[in-house]
């Protein structure tokens with residue numbers, strides 16, 4: 001950890017006003033560091049015993065679209081806390097389809113729930129549920145009119161197959177899927193924070209919430225979660241045509257932007273990203289400054305909305 005970060009954490013503990021809010025959130029996310037590995041995707045959860053135990057890879061991989069389709073109109077479960085609590089709240093919802101039940105252990109693992117718990121440090125105008133749901137399409141989104149965040153089971157299915165296709169074994173594909181889901185969930189909670197708190201952002205909101213997810217994960221010592229989030233962006237765009245009109249940057253651009261934040265947070269620690277050719281020198285040179293700017297920008301945006309108690 002850079003000395004400046006350690007100083008920020010100490011001053012954070014001593015004085016709320018002197019606190020780096022991104023660091024405050026990140027230091028709480030860091031508490032999940034000693035968590036167990038992601039559960040293997042469990043074929044026993046699939047009712048059809050006809051599917052061989054180790055044959056997930058042979059099931060057809062879901063197709064990825066060049067751009068996400070329209071936001072599915074799903075029914076959100078009501079939060080258990082009153083709206084006046086003004087927090088994010090993890091509301092678990094099981095899958096219905098047999099083919100998607102194998103992903104339930106990833107959502108029950110505890111990681112996603114604990115990250116949502118940390119994000120309760122933000123004071124929102126109302127309670128916003130964060131829910132895993134079947135959507136009929138691989139997606140994740142902030143439903144602004146329904147004031148909720150949805151992570152679709154189908155997205156876990158798509159990530160898992162893409163990581164397998166990229167050469168991962170079952171266990172590492174499950175780990176990477178959970179990491180990528182964590183990144184995407186923070187990305188969507190970033191949209192929710194912007195929407196609920198009516199925050200102003202310049203530049204593309206999509207890039208901005210990628211930045212938030214990346215700085216929170218990097219600052220909390222979970223750079224590998226951010227990096228799997230970055231990888232998932234390129235894996236999703238594989239085989240699709242570039243859609244320049246879309247509000248999201250190209251998958252490959254998102255990969256480099258996120259990887260740049262990881263590298264820029266501690267160039268010596270993450271030098272291998274450059275040495276292995278994952279981040280070109282021309283971009284790497286700019287990354288420490290980019291990381292500082294993005295970290296600072298989100299600190300400014302969230303500072304007024306941190307819960308006081």
Ligand SMILES: [Zn+2]
Nearest residue numbers: 187191206209
């Ligand atoms: Zn988004």
